[in-house]
Amino acid sequence: MTAQRQEKYRRRLGIAVIAVLAAFCGALPPFAAEAATTERLVVNRFTGLAIDGFDPVAYFIDGQPVEGLPDFEAWQAGAVWRFHNEGNRASFLAHPEIYGPQFGGYDPVDVARGVTVAGTPRIWLIAGERLYLFEREANRDVFAADPGHVVPQANARWPELLQTLAQ
Structure with missing residues (x-):
């Protein structure tokens, strides 16, 4: 693998790791808006609407x-x-x-x-x-x-x- 391809691979791997960590921490929204299930009242976590x-x-x-x-x-x-x-x-x-x-x-x-x-x-x-x-x-x-x-x-x-x- 050439040095240029290795650098490109490392960059993609770094972006993938960041995306996985962000998704795991909840920083990225899921594919569809879902109701919160850790509230005493079911509220849409993105809009705040009951x-x-x-x-x-x-x-x-x-x-x-x-x-x-x-x-x-x-x-x-x-x-x-x-x-x-x-x-x-x-x-x-x-x-x-x-x-x-x-x-x-x-x-x-x-x-x-x-x-x-x-x-x-x-x-x-x-x-x-x-x-x-x-x-x-x-x-x-x-x-x-x-x-x-x-x-x-x-x-x-x-x-x-x-x-x-x-x-």
């Missing part, structure tokens, strides 16, 4: 997920919440414990099992006048079949899991 910017009140009023607008934002529980209109924003700020997703947006079926897995705003269910987000549809189906069984188990595990999540 439930990916969906309006939590719209689930109750419109019966479907509705994307919130940047014009109607509020800061609550360490996250930015977006709303479809000012009325929804005001309702949420008056009663965040009612409109916010239960278990901080973590899947209640997984919480009942003792693990925190971020729920998806597009897979949801309202039960007992509370919003629940799920990682996958199968978990939503399990929950819907018997919420009276899952919720007490999740409520029992939640305080212990909260201790493992960063504030």
